[in-house]
Amino acid sequence: MKTQVTPSDAQLYREQGYFILRGAVPAPLIDRLRVMAEEARTVAHRLEGPQTQRLMRIGEHVDTTAAREFQALSEINEAFHTILSPGHTLAPGDSMTILFQPENRCWATAWHRDLRDHVPDEMYEAVLGGGKWEEYASDYNLFNQINCALYEDTSTWYVPGTHARLDATAEQLAVKDSRTRAELENWAKQRSEAEQEVFLQEYCESMPGAVQIILQAGDLVLYRNCAWHIGNYVPYRRRATLHTHASTREFEAYKVKMADTMKRIKAHLDAEGAKGKVVA
Numbered sequence: 001m002k003t004q005v006t007p008s009d010a011q012l013y014r015e016q017g018y019f020i021l022r023g024a025v026p027a028p029l030i031d032r033l034r035v036m037a038e039e040a041r042t043v044a045h046r047l048e049g050p051q052t053q054r055l056m057r058i059g060e061h062v063d064t065t066a067a068r069e070f071q072a073l074s075e076i077n078e079a080f081h082t083i084l085s086p087g088h089t090l091a092p093g094d095s096m097t098i099l100f101q102p103e104n105r106c107w108a109t110a111w112h113r114d115l116r117d118h119v120p121d122e123m124y125e126a127v128l129g130g131g132k133w134e135e136y137a138s139d140y141n142l143f144n145q146i147n148c149a150l151y152e153d154t155s156t157w158y159v160p161g162t163h164a165r166l167d168a169t170a171e172q173l174a175v176k177d178s179r180t181r182a183e184l185e186n187w188a189k190q191r192s193e194a195e196q197e198v199f200l201q202e203y204c205e206s207m208p209g210a211v212q213i214i215l216q217a218g219d220l221v222l223y224r225n226c227a228w229h230i231g232n233y234v235p236y237r238r239r240a241t242l243h244t245h246a247s248t249r250e251f252e253a254y255k256v257k258m259a260d261t262m263k264r265i266k267a268h269l270d271a272e273g274a275k276g277k278v279v280a
C-alpha cells in the first residue's frame with residue numbers, strides 16, 4: 001500500500017470524517033475483482049435495468065472468491081486498527097455492494113446523510129428521535145463506510161467535518177432541496193446530456209465546503225457516512241467500486257436491531273394507518 005498510516009491519522013479521520021488509503025489493493029487482485037464486478041454488473045442490469053448504480057449483497061449473485069481475498073487484505077485491516085480500533089475490520093466480502101456507472105444517461109443522488117435521510121419521515125421520530133440520530137452518528141463503532149475503486153472514480157463528493165456537526169444548517173438544507181428527483185434524473189429530457197452533466201456538477205459544487213473524492217484504481221476511501229455526501233454519475237466513465245464498511249461487533253448488532261425495529265414499526269403503521277404513534 002502506498003499510504004503509510006500513522007497514529008496521527010486517527011485524529012485526521014476524526015477531524016475530516018474521511019481518509020484515503022492510496023494503492024490499497026494489489027494490481028493482480030484488482031484484475032480478479034474487475035472480473036467479479038463485471039459478472040455483478042450483468043446481474044444488476046438484469047434485475048434493475050441499465051441505469052442502476054448498484055448491486056447489493058453480491059454473495060447472493062456471483063462467485064465472491066475475490067471479494068473474500070479483498071476482505072482478508074492485512075494492510076487495510078491494520079490501517080483500520082490504527083485509524084479506528086482493533087475491533088474494526090473489513091466487512092465480509094459476500095455482504096458487499098458494487099457501485100456502477102449508468103449505461104445511458106448521467107444522474108445523481110441528492111445530497112444526503114445516510115441513516116437520517118434514508119428513514120421514511122413517518123418512522124423518523126420513532127427510530128431516530130429523542131437524540132438517537134446524534135447518538136448513533138457520533139459512535140465510531142458505527143457508520144464507517146468504504147468505497148474502493150477498481151477503475152478511476154470521481155463520483156463521490158463529501159463535506160469534510162459535517163460528520164461531527166449533525167445539525168443541518170439552513171444553507172445545507174436549501175442546497176439539498178434545490179433539485180428534485182425528476183431534475184436529478186432529467187425525466188422530462190429538458191436538458192441535453194451535456195447540459196444535464198453541467199447541471200449536476202453545479203449541484204455538487206453548490207454545497208458549502210464540498211470536495212470531490214478522486215480515487216485511482218486500487219485506492220480506498222474510508223468515510224463517516226453520517227456526513228453530507230452525494231454520488232454523481234456519468235455513463236462515459238467506467239465505474240466498478242466496492243462499497244462496504246468497517247465492521248464491528250457493535251455495528252453488526254445495531255443493524256440487526258435496527259432492521260427489527262423498523263419492521264415492527266412499519267407493521268404497526270400499516271395496521272394503524274397512522275403516523276408516529278410508536279416508540280422504538
Ligand SMILES: O=C(O)CCC(=O)C(=O)O
Pocket residue numbers: 099109114147155156229230231232
Ligand atoms: O456513489 C457513491 O459513491 C455514493 C453512494 C451514496 O451516496 C450512498 O450509498 O449513500
